[in-house]
Amino acid sequence: MDKSTKNLIICFRFVHNSSNLTADQGSRRKPQQHFMSEQLDQMNKIETKLEARSRRKSEKRELKRRELAKSTAMALSTLGYVNTSLRDIAEQSGNALGTLHYYFEDRVDLITFTVALYKRAFLDELRTAAEGSESIEDVINNLSAGLSHGVTYHADEHKLWFDIRNQAAFDPAFEQSISEIEGEIIDVFSKVERHYFPGRSAATLDYTAVDGLFRYIMQSKEAKHRDFDANSRLFREMLGFLWLN
Structure with missing residues (x-):
């Protein structure tokens, strides 16, 4: 009004x-x-x-x-x-x-909104995968599928995320937005920890390990890294190493 x-x-x-x-x-x-x-x-x-x-x-x-x-x-x-x-x-x-x-104050406002829009949609997929599982094995399978779907079919959007995240190291205008989104991703791992591994506090390490694999697959030029099933196997191996060993 x-x-x-x-x-x-x-x-x-x-x-x-x-x-x-x-x-x-x-x-x-x-x-x-x-x-x-x-x-x-x-x-x-x-x-x-x-x-x-x-x-x-x-x-x-x-x-x-x-x-x-x-x-x-x-x-x-x-x-x-x-x-x-x-x-x-x-x-x-x-x-x-x-x-x-008319719709955005400046380039930073537009880009920040764009990155948050796509990353939060991805976050919703991960939350659904983690919260809708009945065992840690299900969590691993469902999260792996969600991660693989993102990196296999939406690599361009995630390249933008990594691009802006790198820029945040030099431009304070992006710091808060990047920090908030990363905090929400880490929270997904924290919830898995609290439910299945009480007393464990390695969510940030889990996130950085998975994030590194995600980025590696995204930047790879190998044909196998454009395959959903192959990527799912890699994420299952990573999450299994983190949570089942």
């Missing part, structure tokens, strides 16, 4: 409350109260409609931001972060430069 509408409602309620204090105690009071009550009901309905309209507008804006993020990911996977400006993103994605400026 915009500021002017909020002010209008506040003013109306102020007048309504004031009228209740100053109205005659006689026969005029009840009709006036009834009239003001009707008016207040109408204003409440208007407020509800305006809030719904504002919510729909916000949802449409979020959908547009997500749409632009998808185009941005494609552009960045081709050009890389360092060599890509907002103008490059606009040209590669087929969007007007002004559109990007």
Whole structure:
């Protein structure tokens, strides 16, 4: 709801409350109260409609931001972060430069949103795999499948993640976002630990080991590392080594 509408409602309620204090105690009071009550009901309905309209507008804006993020990911996977400006993103994605400026404050805002969008979708897959398992063997199998799916079929999106994560070492603008996402990934391993290995506290080490394997597969030029089943086996071996030995 915009500021002017909020002010209008506040003013109306102020007048309504004031009228209740100053109205005659006689026969005029009840009709006036009834009239003001009707008016207040109408204003409440208007407020509800305006809030719904504002919510729909916000949802449409979020959908547009997500749409632009998808185009941005494609552009960045081709050009890389360092060599890509907002103008490059606009040209590669087929969007007007002004559109990007309207929905995002700057290049950092756009790229941070894009990386978070894709990485959190990946995170949801890992959480589902870990939390929907009934044994540690199931956890290993399901997590391995989720990791393999990401690196096999969505390598370009993950290249963007590693690109921006490296950039965070030089650009503080990315530090918080990268730290938050990594913290959420480590939390997946922590939950597995708490459930199956009480007292163990090596989630960060587990994450870095799996992260290293993930990056190795992603960057490999070998044909076998484009195979889902082969990649799943590698992750199962890694997780089995970490959790079953």
